[in-house]
Amino acid sequence: MKIKLLILLSFFINLQAADKPNILLILSDDQAWTDYGFMGHKHIETPHLDKLASESVLFKRAYVPTALCRPSLMTLATGRYSSVNGVTGNNPKADSKNPNNPDLKASVIANIDRFDTIAELLVEQGYLAHQSGKWWEGSYQRGGFTHGMTKGYPAHKKGRHGDEGLKIGREGNKPVTDFVDMAIEKKKPFFLWYAPFMPHTPHNPPKRLLEKYKKYDLTLPIAKYYAMCEWFDEACGDLIKHLEDKGVRDNTLIAYVCDNGWIQQSDKNGYAPRSKRSPFEGGTRTPIFFSWPEKFKAQDRKELCTSLDIFPTIVAAAGARMPKGLPGLDLNSYMSEQKEIPRDHIFGETFAHDIADISDYEASLLYRWVIKDKWKLLLTYDGKTDKGKPKYEEKEQRPQLFDLSNDPSEKHNLAKDHAEKVAELAKLINDWYPVTKRKTLTEYK
Template identity: 60%
Template structure:
């Protein structure tokens, strides 16, 4: 009996050590509509990002990072679930007014918008899984899936659809633009309870409306001719300032050394010079200006700062965070747990990434393929785009392409020269890779025999 009690005490003590001291705090920083080039550490001529430059210097930094789907809601859903868009079925920002969606909504007794949100109820989420291991979690900024509680957060700012234009975060969109007090209050509460914490920091920055502080706008007006571009540049630096405030808050509270900080963007952006909008080959597109992003992992004493030349995807973030938190994730996660290679410095044994692009408005809530516009693959320096005849939706960006496009990203990082005609074997080989990754059955691929 005494031995049993001693063994039970030892096991209880071990569990408590894993659940508390051995689990790092986690901060996920998500930029909103920012090109992969638009940081000083990525070589931008004008934009200054000293706080993120410092984070990059302290991180394992992947300059060739990607998001599988370059649109706000699908990109965030991947970060919440660790699944590709065709797996979590949230392929666009809003349900289109189609007969398919109306039929699904009637059958479920819900509106189409609520039915779309209910996808989150069917999947284990990152904050939910961390919560089961004793984490407190806080949502701020962009969040499309109803209230923060729907996503498994214990704390948060988004209430869920309080007004027509609040569908993507409502009160949460104040973070950064109106300070970071809600995040710091949460961290203080978690520290008081001696709980590990997870922070989802996804401010509405540098996203429109481009309303930067006058001091930053005036600075960039002196550097560029277009006021639209100057405002966007100023928004990037404003976002950088808020990241510095967040990181300084961790330092000031003495918790930075036990905090894993992860950085990524939801999608890219090329600011138009003539109006407040973006180039169609950036956000929402499968091109580099839409899908590419720096991805950073910073954990003092655990992950040595380094420049990582390998490919990395946001699909890898959930399994890596779960591993750092010593949480066993779902077996169906397609991304890599990068923690072992981040800690060891060894090379990632993968040379291929996949992605997909869909219409802004979802033609069929239960069938992502109905809205499919592109599938793409990157293998080493090669990138293949296949375009499809999915329904574009009310915000029209159907593919102009009528044949596969092949680019060599090493010699042509801005995808100006299509090499498909001169490399048919590479096209067919990469197309077969795409089909093995996600075979489609209904949509017709354009121009591929």
């Protein structure tokens, strides 16, 4: 009797799954919000993403809640802020205050077990789920994927951020396209976590692309970075074409986001200030778009969007179980019916690159921020940085208020002239969640 029930349950799951959209989550790695053709860059060419964006519900005023690789990806996997999911930085510091947990790396990875991941929820609904590219939280199986490339720590001792998965895109897409073919053959809906290690360093693009950008009289580091952006675009185009060739594109929901920004230094390898790891636009802003030809008409939306919206939007589109207490919004009805999103502000938080104390997220807290309408407020905190001491420029030891409509580069701090606005936005931040152990730096120098 039990076997018959299991067979019957499997039949209904497969029947239900046949009507579900395939889902592709495309994740760029270290790319500025300006660095696409569809965002108006004067040199960088991204024709495949340009076409996809033109067919999508596009949010140009979109953000990630934290501008660093691992914590940004963890917010996508769990739908939770870093201060909730416990992964605030890329690495735990060796002097973390946990003498009874000598394996700090494993302790940080264990945070993934506390939450329903996006892959787990989709697999519950009959999906096959594949991980490729960047992934920090152990093996792909630990993230709830049925298939994948990353072996992860501890199976791969050097599996810091993706190991075998980092080959995707740079060495072609065959592992992913083979998975798509297999899922189609099995008549299963599929979920792809597609996170190429691109345009992330090493900036070693094909010679043909590098020569193309050298003609603009750019410095070599910038030409290499620009070429990497186009190489990433080519990888995305190759995967999308495969979906088209297999006849599944129309019923595939594609969500696009970048994990954090990147402003390439002109004279050497590396990122400039106010980009990656920072709370400024160069670190946190990214285009986000959703393409589902069967459901959404192309739209250029003016509202604010956060990458935390991606989790509930995908989960709802798949008809999967929705965890309680998610901070993001399910955008499906707003996009399909072209209704205004009832939200006028979003939040973000910035922590040090290394986790000072894995049991106390506040130990590494450097900034919290809110954007409401045209205004953006940054509050600075005295959390420990990678070297264990506060590391701020003097001008940053105070609230910073910017009018993004007139000052998108955040050059003019208007906090002194708009005390009431600072108080209003600071209250929003403090009502979001209380900070009890860290001092807010509020002095005006």
